[in-house]
Amino acid sequence: MDSHGYSALHLSAAKGYLEIVKGWSRWTQRRPAWPQSARVVTERDETALHLCVGSNRLSLIEEIGRDDDNEMVNHKDCEGNTLLHIAVAKKLIEIIKFLLTIPGLEINAMNKNGFTALDTSNKVPEIWETLKLNLFSEMLEF
Structure with a gap:
């Protein structure tokens, strides 16, 4: 860990070192450290x-x-x-679409300002439509 709380995984993730992360995850999958080390957070509480x-x-x-x-x-x-x-704020459509495929993703989670990702997406029509369709499909599954 460095002085900001960044682990080797944090630094590799931020720099985009896919092969390092893949090797690390293969190595740690066989050990109980994988889930715990993936949960380490920075001083800004970022995974x-x-x-x-x-x-x-x-x-x-x-x-x-x-x-x-x-x-x-x-x-x-x-x-x-x-x-x-974060993905909505940065208008990262492909990441948004991937995140929406993860079971258990809380689409209505609020940040400290009281906003959901959907609240902040209104300015970008493609993001709004993607989130809205996902939300409606979840409601239909009920």
């Missing part, structure tokens, strides 16, 4: 997945977030933003 989204690293998100881990995909940073909040 490696937050850094991947913030850096637009879809292939890394797919590698790290491949497990159905609701706690990881719904984790909030120091501002209360989930992965979906």
